[in-house]
Amino acid sequence: MSQRTHWSEFFISAVIRVIGFSTIGFVGLIFFFLLQQGAPVLGEVPLNNFFGAQWYPTYNLYGILPLLLGSMMVTLAAIVLALPLGVATAVFVREIAPGWAREILKPLIEVLAGIPSVVLGFFGMTLLAPFVRETLHVPTGLTAFTGALLLAYMALPTIVSVAEDALDAVPKSYRDAALAMGATQWQTIWRVVVPAARSGILTAIMLGMGRAIGETMAVLMVTGNAARMPTTLNSLFLPARTMTATIAAEMGEVAQGSTHYHVLFAIGILLFVLTFFINLAAAPAIFEKRRRGGLR
Amino acid sequence: MSKHRLEGCTLRGLGVLLLLANVLLGCRANFPAPSSLATDSQKSQTIENKGSDTMVNLALAWAEAYMKLHPDVRLSVTGGGSGTGIAAMINGTVDIANASREMKPEEIDAAKKNGHAPTEFIVARDAIAVVAHPSNPVNGLTLQQLSDIYTGKITNWRELGGADRPIVLLSRESNSGTYVYFLENVIRLGDSQSQLLFSPETLLMPSSEGISTEIRQNPNAIGYDGLGYVTPDQKMLGVARDSHSEFVLPSVDTVNAGTYPIARPLYMYTAREPTGQVKAYLDWVMGEGQALIPELGFVPLH
Numbered sequence: 001m002s003q004r005t006h007w008s009e010f011f012i013s014a015v016i017r018v019i020g021f022s023t024i025g026f027v028g029l030i031f032f033f034l035l036q037q038g039a040p041v042l043g044e045v046p047l048n049n050f051f052g053a054q055w056y057p058t059y060n061l062y063g064i065l066p067l068l069l070g071s072m073m074v075t076l077a078a079i080v081l082a083l084p085l086g087v088a089t090a091v092f093v094r095e096i097a098p099g100w101a102r103e104i105l106k107p108l109i110e111v112l113a114g115i116p117s118v119v120l121g122f123f124g125m126t127l128l129a130p131f132v133r134e135t136l137h138v139p140t141g142l143t144a145f146t147g148a149l150l151l152a153y154m155a156l157p158t159i160v161s162v163a164e165d166a167l168d169a170v171p172k173s174y175r176d177a178a179l180a181m182g183a184t185q186w187q188t189i190w191r192v193v194v195p196a197a198r199s200g201i202l203t204a205i206m207l208g209m210g211r212a213i214g215e216t217m218a219v220l221m222v223t224g225n226a227a228r229m230p231t232t233l234n235s236l237f238l239p240a241r242t243m244t245a246t247i248a249a250e251m252g253e254v255a256q257g258s259t260h261y262h263v264l265f266a267i268g269i270l271l272f273v274l275t276f277f278i279n280l281a282a283a284p285a286i287f288e289k290r291r292r293g294g295l296r
Numbered sequence: 297m298s299k300h301r302l303e304g305c306t307l308r309g310l311g312v313l314l315l316l317a318n319v320l321l322g323c324r325a326n327f328p329a330p331s332s333l334a335t336d337s338q339k340s341q342t343i344e345n346k347g348s349d350t351m352v353n354l355a356l357a358w359a360e361a362y363m364k365l366h367p368d369v370r371l372s373v374t375g376g377g378s379g380t381g382i383a384a385m386i387n388g389t390v391d392i393a394n395a396s397r398e399m400k401p402e403e404i405d406a407a408k409k410n411g412h413a414p415t416e417f418i419v420a421r422d423a424i425a426v427v428a429h430p431s432n433p434v435n436g437l438t439l440q441q442l443s444d445i446y447t448g449k450i451t452n453w454r455e456l457g458g459a460d461r462p463i464v465l466l467s468r469e470s471n472s473g474t475y476v477y478f479l480e481n482v483i484r485l486g487d488s489q490s491q492l493l494f495s496p497e498t499l500l501m502p503s504s505e506g507i508s509t510e511i512r513q514n515p516n517a518i519g520y521d522g523l524g525y526v527t528p529d530q531k532m533l534g535v536a537r538d539s540h541s542e543f544v545l546p547s548v549d550t551v552n553a554g555t556y557p558i559a560r561p562l563y564m565y566t567a568r569e570p571t572g573q574v575k576a577y578l579d580w581v582m583g584e585g586q587a588l589i590p591e592l593g594f595v596p597l598h
Contacts, residue, residue: 139462224499
C-alpha cells in the first residue's frame with residue numbers, strides 16, 4: 001500500500017516536473033528556431049545596411065534603425081502616459097475606495113485586459129486618429145502618439161493590478177504608524193505606502209512595458225507604419241513604424257528562405273532579446289518580494 | 297486581419313477546397329499529376345491555374361462560373377504571385393499561369409529551353425486610381441507631379457493649386473504588386489535606371505480598407521489603389537501623362553482607349569498555343585467571361 005503511494009507520488013511529481021521544465025524548454029526551442037531562421041542575415045546583409053536608416057525591403061534596403069527607434073518611442077510614450085494613471089488608479093482602488101467600490105472596480109479593470117487588440121485598433125483608426133489630428137493640428141492622426149495612447153490603455157490593467165498587489169503587500173502597521181504620528185491620509189499614501197511599494201510598482205512598469213513593446217495589431221492599425229527616422233522632437237506626433245507591425249505586415253507575403261524572410265526573423269530575435277531584458281529588469285523586484293514573504 | 301487579406305485567404309481557402317473537390321469527385325489515376333496536353337481529348341479534365349495574387353479572386357470567379365457551365369471540366373486556381381505561376385508553367389506543372397506583369401525575357405528563354413513556346417493572353421485590365429478627400433479642390437495631377445509628391449519634393453497641397461495643407465502620403469504595403477507597379481511606373485516614371493524610392497514619410501497601410509478610411513477622414517491625404525477598391529466617398533483625381541495632356545479620370549472607357557496613364561494589363565500565359573479544353577476555357581474568359589470582370593473591380597477588355 002505504502003509502496004503504491006510512493007510510486008504514484010513519484011509519478012505525479014515527475015509529471016509536474018516535466019511540465020514545468022517543458023515551459024522553459026519551449027522558450028529555448030523558440031529562441032533556437034528564431035536564431036536558426038534569422039542567423040543567415042549575418043552573411044546576407046552588410047551590417048551598415050542592416051543598421052541603416054532606410055527600410056525598403058523590396059529594394060534590398062534592410063535598415064532596422066527606424067523600426068527599432070519607432071518601437072522604443074511608442075513604448076516609452078505609452079509607459080509615460082500609463083504610469084501616473086495606473087499608479088493613481090491602484091492607489092484609489094486599494095487605499096481610498098470603500099470596500100464595495102473596490103469589489104466592483106477590481107474585476108472591471110481586469111475586463112479591460114480582455115478587450116481584443118484588433119477592436120481597440122479599429123476604435124483607434126476610426127475615432128481616435130481623427131480626434132488626434134483635429135485637436136493637435138497634425139497632418140495625420142495615424143501617429144506614434146495615437147499608438148502610444150492605445151498601448152497605454154492596454155498596459156493599464158497590467159500596471160493597475162500589479163501595483164495594487166504591491167500596495168496590498170504593505171503591512172497595515174506602516175499605515176497605522178504614519179496616521180498615529182499625525183500624518184494625513186494623503187501624506188500616509190504619498191510618503192509611506194507608495195515608497196514602501198516602489199519595487200512592486202517598478203515591476204508593474206516593466207511588465208506594462210513588456211506588454212506594450214510586443215503589441216502588434218492595434219499598433220499596425222494606428223501608427224501609420226512609415227519607416228521614418230524619429231530624429232526631431234515632433235516625431236512623436238508623426239507616423240512611425242514598429243518592429244512588431246513590420247513583422248506582422250510583411251511576414252505573410254514574403255518568400256520563404258529569402259533575405260527579407262531572414263531579416264524579419266532577425267527583427268524577431270531583437271524583440272525577443274528586448275523583452276527578455278525588460279523582464280530581467282523586473283526580476284529583482286519580484287524576487288525581493290518573494291524573499292520577504294510579501295512584506296516590505 | 298485586413299479586409300483585403302482576409303478575402304484573399306478565404307478565396308485561397310476556396311482554392312484548396314476546389315482542389316479537395318478534385319480529389320474527392322474527379323479522383324482519377326492522373327491525379328495529382330497535372331493534366332498533360334495529352335489528356336486534352338479526355339472527357340473530364342483538370343485545368344491547373346496558378347499565379348498572381350492580384351488576379352486570384354478574378355481567376356476563381358471565372359473558374360467557378362465556368363465549372364457551372366461545363367461540369368465535365370475541373371479548374372483548380374491557386375495564388376502565390378506572378379513569378380511563381382510563370383515558373384510553374386515553365387516547369388510544366390500548370391496549364392495556365394496568371395500574371396499581373398509581362399513575362400521577363402529570361403523567363404521566356406527558360407521556357408524555350410524546356411521546349412515551350414509561351415503564348416500570352418491579355419485577359420483584363422487593372423487601373424490604379426489616385427484618390428484624395430472629397431473636399432480637396434485639386435482635380436488632377438501630372439505623372440511628374442505624382443512622382444514629386446511621393447518622393448517628398450512637393451509637401452504642400454498649395455504647390456498643386458490646393459489649400460495650404462501638408463500632404464500625407466498613403467501607400468499599400470511594400471509586398472503588394474500595386475506598390476511595385478506604382479514605384480516603377482509613376483515614381484520612377486518607367487525609367488529603369490532611376491533609383492527613386494517612396495519618401496520615408498509615406499504611410500504604408502496594411503489594407504485597402506486602411507487607405508479608404510484615412511482618405512475619407514483626412515483632407516490632407518493622397519493615396520492610390522486599384523480602381524475596384526475606390527468607394528464613392530473618395531475623390532478620384534485625374535491623371536495626365538505630362539503638362540501638355542489633359543487630366544483623365546480612370547474608368548473602363550479611358551483605360552481601354554489608352555488615355556488613362558496608370559493602367560496595366562493582366563495576363564494569362566500558356567506553355568504553347570492552347571488546344572482542347574484549355575483553349576475553350578481561354579476563349580470563354582476572353583468572351584463571355586468578361587462580363588464578370590467589373591464586379592471584381594477590374595476593367596474588361598471590351
